[in-house]
Amino acid sequence: MTTRAALIFAALALLASSGAPKRAVAQASFEVPRMAGGKPDFNGVYEWPRGLPGAATCRCSATIFDRKNFAPLLDGGEPFLEPRTGDPRHDEPRAFCMPAGFPSGMLSANAMQFAQTRDYLIILHEFQGMKRIIPLDGRPHRKGIEPSFYGDSVGHWEGDTLVVVTKNLKRWSLDDYYYTDPKEYRMHSDALTVTERISFKSRTQIRYVMTLDDPKVFKQPWSQEFEITARPEWSELGLLEYVCEENNRCPGGVCKAN
Numbered sequence: 548m549t550t551r552a553a554l555i556f557a558a559l560a561l562l563a564s565s566g567a568p569k570r571a572v573a574q575a576s577f578e579v580p581r582m583a584g585g586k587p588d589f590n591g592v593y594e595w596p597r598g599l600p601g602a603a604t605c606r607c608s609a610t611i612f613d614r615k616n617f618a619p620l621l622d623g624g625e626p627f628l629e630p631r632t633g634d635p636r637h638d639e640p641r642a643f644c645m646p647a648g649f650p651s652g653m654l655s656a657n658a659m660q661f662a663q664t665r666d667y668l669i670i671l672h673e674f675q676g677m678k679r680i681i682p683l684d685g686r687p688h689r690k691g692i693e694p695s696f697y698g699d700s701v702g703h704w705e706g707d708t709l710v711v712v713t714k715n716l717k718r719w720s721l722d723d724y725y726y727t728d729p730k731e732y733r734m735h736s737d738a739l740t741v742t743e744r745i746s747f748k749s750r751t752q753i754r755y756v757m758t759l760d761d762p763k764v765f766k767q768p769w770s771q772e773f774e775i776t777a778r779p780e781w782s783e784l785g786l787l788e789y790v791c792e793e794n795n796r797c798p799g800g801v802c803k804a805n
Contacts (some may be wrong), residue, residue, distance in 0.1 A: 595656050750777075
């Protein structure tokens with residue numbers, strides 16, 4: 548073996564030996580934060596869900612779903628893509644301070660806070676002052692209540708993954724894609740069920756997967772994965788008050804210059 552070859556061999560051996568411990572340390576350094584009873588502890592202030600790197604969904608915000616994830620549409624099913632009508636109550640009901648609804652509101656680009664106890668996860672979203680109070684005992688969904696913008700959410704645990712199932716939703720806009728293409732005003736039906744799977748992927752990042760099952764629109768359920776990043780530095784300021792009418796430049800859909 549030449550001197551050059553020996554040096555290269557030694558350098559490669561050193562890199563191999565130094566790389567393995569680093570990977571082992573990185574894996575061992577992550578421990579899921581836990582509540583007193585042992586369940587994962589999601590308490591904290593977070594960014595909004597962001598699309599994964601490389602996804603068509605904008606990394607700056609996840610206000611739209613990536614079309615490549617959609618299941619095939621039903622033949623003759625309930626309309627999914629509605630044209631904008633020119634009526635702002637239909638085209639952008641938030642111009643009248645109507646709720647964004649779920650799942651759309653969960654994806655808006657505003658801070659949110661998770662407040663967790665043994666029995667409940669409360670998600671407080673800065674956007675529109677949205678709040679979700681989610682029991683964690685896997686109880687049956689409530690019967691005889693009217694469909695609502697944010698539906699009826701119930702959670703249960705599957706190991707270290709929190710699974711939240713939301714039913715009983717109004718028919719409403721699915722996401723904000725109509726700002727990208729006004730011909731694609733996406734509407735989910737009142738049969739939509741959304742399943743969220745929430746788990747830690749690192750000490751500061753949550754793996755957040757939404758599965759949408761809308762049997763009036765799609766032939767089968769489909770899913771999209773997002774990332775939620777902890778922002779403990781936002782805790783001191785906290786969530787800001789969101790009052791639609793105080794900052795509404797387009798009341799009734801009529802926009803003003805200032």
